[in-house]
Amino acid sequence: VAEFQIQPLPLSLLYTGTLTHNLQLLVDPLRSGDARALARAITMVENRSPGWAELLKALFPQTGRATILGLTGPPGAGKSTLVDQLAKHYRKHSRTIGIIAVDPTSPYTGGAILGDRIRMQDHFSDPGIYIRSMATRGSLGGLARTTADVATVLDASGRDLIMIETVGVGQDEVDIVRLAGITIVILVPGMGDDVQSIKAGIMEIADIFVINKSDREGAERVEREIRALQALAARNDHWTPPIVKTVASEGIGIEELVTAIAEYETYLQKGDLALQHKVESWQQRLVEMLRDALLEKARSQLAEGRVARYAAEVVEHKRDPYTLVEEIVAKLARTR
């Protein structure tokens, strides 16, 4: 397996650097922070509307400046409330905010969009906060990738801080949270018998733990359990994730959380860890982008309805799917 050199591409595949007039009309106001241009650009990226890739290419040079916070936790942990409180706090210090609320709600029922509007009302008069829900189950680009692209747009628009909140249990949510430079895992007392496994699953990704609704019975027990799990699993970077107790609905513990975030940011800067984290994150994103691009190309080579017919043949046991896929891959390599 020899390494290959990137060579000039056929014109059809090359981004020539000349944006269409319409796209430029979007890029310029977006870069200067215009909220309507931002909304349009995000919709374009989310829906994979024509030009979305060119838009991202054009925006990429402006990115990499924002701090990205990932917040995850089980349903009912109070993530939205906590995110809103953090947003309020950072706004007092004049930092501009982008919030991406990743919601497993399907576009069908529209729950996320409704939630969006309700939340936006609180911040309606403040252009410094932009909230977007991703209700994109079955989205073209995949949820994690689309979220990453939306974060790129927010970053390019000059937002200082981007918060990505997700319901955290599945692999998808973990992938989403991995985008973040700083990951906050939110737990609540009294989550029942599955909590142990959730906590175990997210131990590795948490940079900071929050026990929200910490005025409830059982907060001490959750804290002890986190400490016990931490004792078993030391991090490579020697950071011990702090545990912050909050009652987000009353604003309690928000200052402490902000301090914990700042401390971790400082820690990251010291040891080049932020850079290392970004390289790892991009490594993963590049692989995902490559995987998607390869599939897209294969699909364009396969005739309409071909996969459905293959599937029918598999169900009828006329073909075994494992051999079939090998055959398709080999065949595609010979077709152009």
Add this chain to the structure above:
Amino acid sequence: VAEFQIQPLPLSLLYTGTLTHNLQLLVDPLRSGDARALARAITMVENRSPGWAELLKALFPQTGRATILGLTGPPGAGKSTLVDQLAKHYRKHSRTIGIIAVDPTSPYTGGAILGDRIRMQDHFSDPGIYIRSMATRGSLGGLARTTADVATVLDASGRDLIMIETVGVGQDEVDIVRLAGITIVILVPGMGDDVQSIKAGIMEIADIFVINKSDREGAERVEREIRALQALAARNDHWTPPIVKTVASEGIGIEELVTAIAEYETYLQKGDLALQHKVESWQQRLVEMLRDALLEKARSQLAEGRVARYAAEVVEHKRDPYTLVEEIVAKLARTR
């Protein structure tokens, strides 16, 4: 885009039909239901150990007979208890059971494996129940695909009923559940403010709803909410998912749930819906398998460490990732 015909493959890619001696020593006892062969085969498939693809090819002709139940619900809904109760019931009627507990716990902390052992103790003396936890975050094949492959192995081993239980919120869990012929969504009263969005997200995939812990306050409200959502979203197949109330820990409602499952099975058989569902499910699986196979091939063409260097270049803003991926795809098409 012309459709292409599958032609004979290079020998290196072809499954020649001659299993290695060792593999045959696994396949034969597995087909006759041997539990140790089953465990070994599942481990092989889960770890993508050498020969895993040949094993699946060899087993494929024996599959397609098992009923696959998918059970999903938020953490704390009592999924394991419900699955165990269903297993007990079906065992009384001499059906053999395979249980795949998909757990977002990482292999690192080993929580799932522990849980596995604890649950297995209950059924230790009964070879008719086989339980396997999938603690495979970051698994080579992806969680949904690995789960599908493990289900294939269980199916080939002659299990009558396969139950796949997952914590249901993310896209990953939805993909897993889509494997199932029959999907049961488990809710509980008093889940807090995120329940609305979860329920909305899983409305489309539920064939049967269970309200577990239905002796708790709020069960009626959950039922009303499901009914209200159902009124908004009629299914294409005109099936109205029934709502079964259970208290799994006391065995209450299990008979009713079994009846609901049987009724839906009958309904599926009548209208060729079962077949249609299988074709759709295989269509999705084939695309995923193709995507993974294409990526695997690309990775074998890319030199070790190349992606990491690309990632570093992206972080340093020397390259934009979108153009880079296009370049890699075009280049790979020219390399063999």
